[in-house]
Amino acid sequence: MSKPALFLTVVALVGAWTMVAGAAANPAKPKRVTASIIATVTGPVPLACTTGTAYASTCPGSSGACTCLTLTGTAIGGFGKATVAGALTLDGFDATIEGGCTPFFGSLALTATKTAAVTTLDINGSLCNATAPNTSKTIGGGFDFDPLTADFTGTGSIAGSISGTTAKLKLTGALAPTQGGAPFFINAIPSPF
Numbered sequence: 001m002s003k004p005a006l007f008l009t010v011v012a013l014v015g016a017w018t019m020v021a022g023a024a025a026n027p028a029k030p031k032r033v034t035a036s037i038i039a040t041v042t043g044p045v046p047l048a049c050t051t052g053t054a055y056a057s058t059c060p061g062s063s064g065a066c067t068c069l070t071l072t073g074t075a076i077g078g079f080g081k082a083t084v085a086g087a088l089t090l091d092g093f094d095a096t097i098e099g100g101c102t103p104f105f106g107s108l109a110l111t112a113t114k115t116a117a118v119t120t121l122d123i124n125g126s127l128c129n130a131t132a133p134n135t136s137k138t139i140g141g142g143f144d145f146d147p148l149t150a151d152f153t154g155t156g157s158i159a160g161s162i163s164g165t166t167a168k169l170k171l172t173g174a175l176a177p178t179q180g181g182a183p184f185f186i187n188a189i190p191s192p193f
Contacts (some may be wrong), residue, residue: 030154030174037084037108037169039073044090052087052107053146055122059105061093064107071167075110077173079119082110101128105148120146121171123158124182136163152177159188 004115044067044181048059059066071086088106108121125141139162144155156173 008069019102032173032174032177033078033109033154033156035073035075035077035079037073037075037160037167038165039084039086039169041069041071041165042104043067048089049087049106051085053107053108053120053122055105055146056087056107057105058092059089061091065093066091067102070107073167077171079110079112081113082119083113085109085111088123090129094188099129101126104141108143118149120144120149125158127162130131130161137159139167139169143173145175155187 047064048057048065048066049068049070050057067090069088069090071084071088073084075082075084075165084109086106088104091103091105103126104124106123108123110119110121111117112119121143121147123141123143124141126169128138128140130136138158138160140159143155145153152175154173154175156171158167158171160167166180
């Protein structure tokens, strides 16, 4: 092989290696997303939830000590405009000694208003009684995208309150496409903001 041909081959190999290494070192950056949910809460009813994902039916304590809350409402923000259906299994067996906070396992299914695409979140956290004289309950925890939502991955936090039959929740987190996955859900549904 002549010196010029060898030089061009080495340059081409280094260039190709740089492109591959650059792509591996710079995967799609996670995108921050926030969403607000307003929902109507029904329940509690005895035993673990039978709606939502399998995660929503988790009852690690005594099955007789679990109860189910369901949520229906709307979401706006980084997930676009969507209807929400949720289920929370409250684990009364593992509640704090004074009964102020009860852990829960649940799921939220967000169905896009325009495209009918469904994004499912597995959530967990605690539902705590408010300090008197307030009567609302606070909710705090985290979420992860359910494995059924296969085009992207992400995690975040959930916070809010439940007052009577009304829940107001805020989700804050980050999304990234899975390797070889489709674009973010938030790009598929235009955000109203």
